[in-house]
Amino acid sequence: MSVYLLPLQICDSIEKLMNRFWWSSGGERQNGIHWLSWSRLSIPKKCGGMGFKKIHEFNIALLAKQDAKLGGNPSYIWRSILAGQHVLKSGVARTIGDGVGSKIWGWPWLADPVDSNLHTACIEELKDATVSGLLDADDSQLVFTAWERLWKLPVPPKVRNLLWRCARNILPVRVALQSKRVWIGGGCPLCSHMEETAAHLFCECEVARHLWGEGDVLHGRALSEFMDTIISSPTADRAMLMAAIFWVLWSTRNEWKVQRLIENWKAVYCVSNASLISPMPTAWTCPTPGVLKCNIDATIFDNDAGYGAVVCDYLGLFVVAKCDQLGFVRDPLLAESLAIKEALTWIKDIGHHNIILESDCLNFCLSFNSRSIDFSYIGSIVKQCHSIARNIGNVSVRHVQRSANHVAHVLARATGSLCVWGSWDSFPPDCIASLLSF
Ligand SMILES: [Zn+2]
Known part of the structure; x- marks a missing residue:
């Protein structure tokens, strides 16, 4: 690379490979979401990028360095380097960056060797307008400026990386993932009542506010902007506190093993149902005599979604089952919530009482069992489920692992592959008959 000029296409391919590696964290399945392009990652760290090298420019710089070393030796290498100089000269371009120092009018914007100017009449008021006025004002670079202080914070590199992603607004919280067409249902995993944005998770969530010890962290x-103010303050104490709080919340949010910790938190602050903090069953268990158990699951197919509901008695014997389509639903939490609402309506219609509903959808179960009002898009469905459950009488909702919900899962899957829609009494449908006693 320090001797030969790499073709631009190869430089581009190398950058794409490196970008893919960076966003996939080096895993075997290199298909992570590319939150920023390589050119944005190549911005210096003090300006909000990661300071990675642009391969072509790096190649040219190395060639120029060789140029200085080799002096006037007229070898093949020398001629190769001279070619590099020519490319450098002809390919010189201006980096726009935030666009503050680049004027819109009167600059040679076109890569045309004869006439590189745009011939458009200039409006007098816009004569001195800069490119920054054309850029998206949402770019957090324009708000956050304390990059150098951020990278010097005395915290582990992974924590600095988390802060960088927050400041660049590229943290994979649910709202950001949805903007990338990745549908992970539900709101905030810590309180399950709001949309999960980075601002909510780190500052507005009730769990975050308890850690901060303040009712209002962001103050509008x-x-x-909030991060910029804290990191720019003269001492690093508050910035380190912020880094610690952010890291604890992010780790907790990502760590499935501490889901119990969150449930215990909810048990203290907002949840009354004791079943949520008891150990979660891994295999299907019989209900007590006089109580029926209904297992429900939803499945999303390419153009449709379906659900299955299977009711068994205290001996584990089959009672009734139903499965049907849910229409075009892309969001797993929405599908699970609609499935439970459909199942409750069905149970009410056939006149069963004293029933335990089991689902492997944790977010629905938490929302159903919480005393707080759910303001998320699932809230209105949960409210309808409460209303139907009151009409049925003595309904409880429990979260179970997928392994304990297997029969309902198989029935839900069958709605996609076969025309198996309907309800069954006394004898289960063939697709789940071998899994049940009847
Ligand atoms: Zn929350």
């Missing part, structure tokens, strides 16, 4: 500011 955007998260990047």
